[in-house]
Amino acid sequence: MEKIIVRGGNALEGTVKVEGAKNAVLPILAAALLAGEGKSTLLDVPALSDVKTINEVLRHLNADVEYTIEENKVVVDASNKLALEAPFEYVRKMRASVQVMGPLLARNGHARVALPGGCAIGSRPIDLHLKGFEAMGAAITVGNGFIEAKVDGRLAGAKIYLDFPSVGATENIMAAATLANGTTIIENCAKEPEIVDMANFMNKMGANIKGAGTDTIRIEGVEALYGAVHNIIPDRIEAGTFMVAAAITNGNVLIENAVPEHLASLTAKMKEMGVTIIEEGEGLRVIGQPNLKSVDIKTMPHPGFPTDMQSQMMALMLKAQGTSVITETVFENRFMHVEEFRRMNANIKIEGRSVIMNGPNNLQGAEVAATDLRAGASLILAGLISEGYTQVTELKHLDRGYVNFHGKLVALGADVERINDTVEVRDEVTVQA
Numbered sequence: 001m002e003k004i005i006v007r008g009g010n011a012l013e014g015t016v017k018v019e020g021a022k023n024a025v026l027p028i029l030a031a032a033l034l035a036g037e038g039k040s041t042l043l044d045v046p047a048l049s050d051v052k053t054i055n056e057v058l059r060h061l062n063a064d065v066e067y068t069i070e071e072n073k074v075v076v077d078a079s080n081k082l083a084l085e086a087p088f089e090y091v092r093k094m095r096a097s098v099q100v101m102g103p104l105l106a107r108n109g110h111a112r113v114a115l116p117g118g119c120a121i122g123s124r125p126i127d128l129h130l131k132g133f134e135a136m137g138a139a140i141t142v143g144n145g146f147i148e149a150k151v152d153g154r155l156a157g158a159k160i161y162l163d164f165p166s167v168g169a170t171e172n173i174m175a176a177a178t179l180a181n182g183t184t185i186i187e188n189c190a191k192e193p194e195i196v197d198m199a200n201f202m203n204k205m206g207a208n209i210k211g212a213g214t215d216t217i218r219i220e221g222v223e224a225l226y227g228a229v230h231n232i233i234p235d236r237i238e239a240g241t242f243m244v245a246a247a248i249t250n251g252n253v254l255i256e257n258a259v260p261e262h263l264a265s266l267t268a269k270m271k272e273m274g275v276t277i278i279e280e281g282e283g284l285r286v287i288g289q290p291n292l293k294s295v296d297i298k299t300m301p302h303p304g305f306p307t308d309m310q311s312q313m314m315a316l317m318l319k320a321q322g323t324s325v326i327t328e329t330v331f332e333n334r335f336m337h338v339e340e341f342r343r344m345n346a347n348i349k350i351e352g353r354s355v356i357m358n359g360p361n362n363l364q365g366a367e368v369a370a371t372d373l374r375a376g377a378s379l380i381l382a383g384l385i386s387e388g389y390t391q392v393t394e395l396k397h398l399d400r401g402y403v404n405f406h407g408k409l410v411a412l413g414a415d416v417e418r419i420n421d422t423v424e425v426r427d428e429v430t431v432q433a
């Protein structure tokens, strides 16, 4: 079994460089399917297992995909007649596979995507995506584990109000609307930086999208889109994870490529706890403090506090003096890591949609499982300040969203290793893999 083994106690120091954003590159690769002519070249693509999966989905759909991992580059040629089905083997691995539905519907007038099903952080329905497609004239049918969307001729522009500012629904509808007949207006849409990046890419392809990053997006449909060249924005969640790594270890780390405006809610909370954060050159410097103040956090759609930073921040809050509360409002079941923190001796409990912590906690190393990708990162962060050894398993989740996480921590001075067999780790422990 693969494991990451962390020995706590080292303060992190140095510089770490943030990769391209997973949550931008996945919908952007799906949107590359919209180009009926020309190749799209995507740069600053992070070497993640999710990127490999979306590339497989694109190839399955008949696109030609060249991935040069060492150059962080993917070139997509979607000019062939596209297939219409994204099967369960991909959607099961990665829910973002459903983001091909809007582009396929726009190109083919027909798309079939396996129903994603629930996952470790909640049931995650896609009803808002489908309502949007329906408003644009598509007929939706569900059967045999697939969702099928079909339209005679072109989709028609429509006014669509989202009941919740869903990131995926905004992206899928925005992509579908680029080739629709007429104007689409999406109200109460998501405002995440990744939405803006995707809209910028599609505008380079020839789309006419205005308002991305605000709560109303207006898309004038065009006849055709063409391949374009685009650099993926830096990953604010990877940046945030290293900000916590610096703070939790009482270290001093420059996080290169971190975009301060994308990290405003996290920066505000960390400063409230007493952490020093300084804008410096092309990034953020984070300097830890031994005595942290407790804070309360509520996850919200952007520009609120991101749910994807909830578990990492929980690790930091375990170190704070007094009572801290985190309320999760975006996903209904994103607290699987709480039990794992408890295995590490944390004084922590779940009450409804909130988690209450009393600190400071003296965490102890334990064998814990990464229940989802951010949980994996947060358990490693907790391990950095735990007494003894922490062993984190289920690394497939971590690899979906972090490039060489343990290697980057080691470069900052952490005592972390990733093993794959039975290895003598230290004199005092033998790890059975």
Ligand SMILES: CC(=O)N[C@H]1[C@@H](OP(=O)(O)OP(=O)(O)OC[C@H]2O[C@@H](n3ccc(=O)[nH]c3=O)[C@H](O)[C@@H]2O)O[C@H](CO)[C@@H](O)[C@@H]1O
Binding pocket: 022, 023, 024, 026, 096, 122, 123, 124, 125, 126, 127, 128, 129, 130, 164, 165, 166, 167, 168, 169, 190, 301, 307, 308, 330, 331, 332
């Ligand atoms: C690949 C990607 O970009 N993933 C991100 C994206 O996921 P994703 O796009 O799946 O997240 P959404 O914003 O769509 O989901 C937010 C909430 O809305 C609900 N919902 C969503 C769609 C729908 O049709 N019906 C519905 O009820 C979901 O169940 C969830 O409770 O945004 C999330 C919220 O910031 C992040 O945690 C994920 O990292």
Ligand SMILES: C=C(OP(=O)(O)O)C(=O)O
Binding pocket: 023, 095, 096, 121, 308, 373, 374, 401
């Ligand atoms: C929940 C996440 O991603 P996904 O939507 O791809 O599962 C995440 O990045 O934390």
